[in-house]
Amino acid sequence: MAADAPSFVLPTMQDNPDGSWGPSTSAIPTQYKDIPYAPYSKSDKIGRFADWNEIEARGNTRDGGAAAGGRQNRRYREGPAAYGAGGPSAFSYTHAEDDASFSLVDNKGAPPKRGGPGGFRGGRGGANRNQPGQRGGPPGRGGAQRGGYAGGRGGARDYIGRGGMRLGRRGWRDWEKPGRSRESSIPIGPTWNLLEEMDYARLGKLRLDVDQSATLDTYGKLHAYDRLYDRVTTKSERPLQIGNKIRYYSTTSDDPVIQEYASKDAATVFATDAIISLLMCASRSVYPWDLIVNREGNKLFFDKRDGGGFDTISVNENAADPPMEKESKDDINNPADLALEATYVNHNFSFQVVKEEQQLEFDHPNPFYGPEETDPLASCGYRYRTFDMSVNEEEDVKLCLRTEVDAFIPSQQSNKNDLVSIKTLFEFDSRAQGAGGAPDWRTKLDSQRGAVMATEMKNNSFKLSRWTVQAILAGAESMKIGFISRASPRDNSRHVILGTATMRPTDFAAQLNMSMANGWGIVRTITDLCLKQPEGKYILVKDPNKPVIRLYAVPDSALTGEDGEEDEEVEIDVIEEE
Template sequence: MALPNFELLSLSDNASGWGPLSPTSSQDSIPFQQYNKADRIGRVADWIGVDRFYRRGNERYNERMYGSAANAGSQFDYIHGMDDHNFQLVDSSKPLQRNPQRNFRVRQMHIRKMMQKENDKRELANQSQNMKMKRSIAKEQQRAFKMWQRRGGNARQGQRGQGGRFGGDRPKERLPSVQVRPEWSVLEEMNLSAFSKLALPNIHDGEDIGDHQYGILQYYEKSMDRITVKNSVPLQRCAGVYYNVTTTEDTVIQELAQSGVGNVFGTDIILATLMTAPRSVYSWDIVAYRIGDKLFFDKRNTKDILNPVETLTVSETSSETPPFDGTGINNAKDLSTEAFYINQNFRRQVVRRNEDGYKLKHPRAPFEEEEAGESGTAYKYRKWNLGNGVNGKPVELVVRTELDGVMIGPQSELQTLTIKAFNEWDSSQSGGVDWRTKLDSQKGAVMATEIKNNSAKVAKWTLQAVLAGSDTMKLGYVSRVSTRSTQNHVILGTQYVKPTEFASNIALNMDNCWGILRCVIDACMKQKPGKYLLMKDPQSAVIRLYQLPEGTFESDRESSDDENSDDDDDQ
């Protein structure tokens, strides 16, 4: 078998230059592949058709010198022509069409939820920070207020600014309850800060004195317990009489003093004022009579206005106390008058006045006038033994106490009531909380705020209930219909408290209260028989004991009696 011949192809040699020879007649139809001087010798093939990698510095040296190699050798590149027209889908089913409007709504919903979450987180963080800041500010204000109070109130501040600690919204100084005259001599000064350290333990509960119980008590209306903010009840204007007979004019006390029952006499509100003296801020005064070996705590006759002892102060111990006297309806005097009439109407409205009540031993007190009608208040005369006094004799205290109503207890027992009412005038100015938003859900917080802002008044109410031996205290929450008017009020709620338990809740120590009273009694019993005045200083925590000349305050009382007799003659 013959082997195939191996022949070498003929190669053209260009001896006159570089590159291929000029095309011949047989090679005319053969296209000429362009070449580039930047091509590197020894490279078999450039599959990517781009050669830009040889540079000098940051310049494209090869492109600048020999042209771009991006288009070199592109004659034989494959072009995908008409591929889009020849393409066919393998899956002939209809594609799933989505509603773009629905997708847009879903995205918007997700965005709103994310924004709401961010806003909630931001508000929660701000609220927590604001609450911490408010508590811190309240503590600082309370601390500053106590310091300011210990340094003499706003008397010193008024000399530098326009009317007190916060500028022109405060008076320069609080006025005394009675103007001190030059002929009055100061016998003793009692520091109220030292009163907090006094204690007289082992004082037993008071006992009723014989049959000296007077008045008729109406039964409590249980439907008043269902009052809430949503179903509030308007406060009615209930007709009635209010008796504020002083100690020395009380015929029952005169009878007891003459018969030798007790040697110290007073009413519950007068003694409660003395026993809670460290809590008071405003000025008050009490007249003390030393007659023989007996002592009578009395009050001045202030004609047609309330005595400072009987005044129901409003926001007295608040850090935002109202101006003592000034224009408008929210000064201290007008607020006290408003609180007094609210309490009188509230205690009459919450009992069944049209039904027969519970009669005590005597249906009417000797000082009550038959023509004037019933007062709705019962009086019990009680006695306590406070140990031996400065003269070695026992100190026997006789007190006229008051009760406001009765109710049937859970065991069908009869319970006596002391009925009082808080009043809301303007929470934005009083430093309190809005009752209409907080009372139903946070009654404890509302109560705590009222105790803080009215510490002296609440303590006196509690002591009156303890001295009277009351079983229960009924507290009401009465607010203005409009903060700009004092004419119309509504009852927003009621609450029961036990006097002894409530005393411990407000840090009212009975041993300390008895110790304060005993200290005042001893200070008065050391003096010779005569007439004296105990006055709380309006600017500092001090009680001063003044000796009064004979006939002091008698002219006011005589003129008042003359006016009453003239009125009777005219009738």
């Protein structure tokens, strides 16, 4: 029996001299030395040898896909995986064959796709969660995307119905529309040097509180706002008259007052309210734009480019389905023509709604109106103001800004007059492509003005935010927004005034979710980037198809010569046409 008794020999205990957990290098057998080892911690607990839930999520897709997906999402909500779980594993099975070479022979027909075209699975809020118009999403997101699916709670019902192929009222055949590939506002030269690239996500995180401001001087003359236009309704509409007055939109470097302040070292950065408001609201812009930055000594001058279309007003830029480019010669609803028409309407409205018999003269006359001019001067006042953008007491970074106001309202209780900024919203055709789902103003403006304004805030978020920021920078007490529509949808030469809304700039900024602190942070960040560069000329360019802003260093000879002269002539022709 002693010979048949089983023998038991204790295994050799491997001691790791390094003190770490796991096998030592010398103790690893030769046949296992090339196999990687996934480390783990002593405190880790082994919960299970096999994750059957994950196996089910991977394999059972016919009848348990939704449940398995829920379990898989729950795993991500529980927190990060254990230490060493992401290490390489030689024991993972990888199928080396090409699955595309196999096919399943089945006589059954393919099940119908649920959702809209392309196989999207519809849910609450729209046909696809990444499409614009999502319930609860920020206004203006996805304005440059091709899709135009109906948003809101009922958006999915427009696509999912009996048979799974019911099509909704909007977004019909959106997948067949051509891509919105826009061209840059300025051609990028081969000698331009890319210095910085900023995306909208980065701009949205910037913050700077600027509280200190002072008014250096005032120039120009204002007319009183006519309160009769506050009582205009769709039933008592008024035709929009064509004005012949002069108004100047000079850039920063062409302003003699700013040049005088620059010679006295009144500030470090010089610009206009139109340029600074563009930078503050840059993360809402969709269409391309560009700005010129000149570094002279320790000073920065932000300028617009001649003939660049900077002063034109876009229409439905942030809409989910913005106006398309010109498809035929008779198409008057393309972005370029609509921008010129909206600019024309905005100028004439500001000329019409003021009373010339009541005037408010500022401390100095208009600096751009020469003695050789014969046409009457429009109501416009310039307030040159400084804003302290310094982060601490050791630095001195001030912004000298030329701000504009359009009219004033006489105050009956005190001697102080309220300054007014006058702007317009434009309706071309509520049933045309690019209208952004706006209701017909002639039937809804009087009874549902809130809904009309909400739609305009969504479709024109960038434009309205810029106007609001300009009013705040100028210190205007109120904004007058006129609702202008075509007399006939197919005639872009005659317009009517359907109503007027009054807004407080600070309250309207809160409704637009516009943060002045974020805007000042963007301006200060761009200022710091330019101040770090040597003296020279730089250009800020908004990418035409991506939410990205780029800063280029360009030669001093850029944008001058024959090209610049041609651009200047184009701008003069546009002004004469208006």
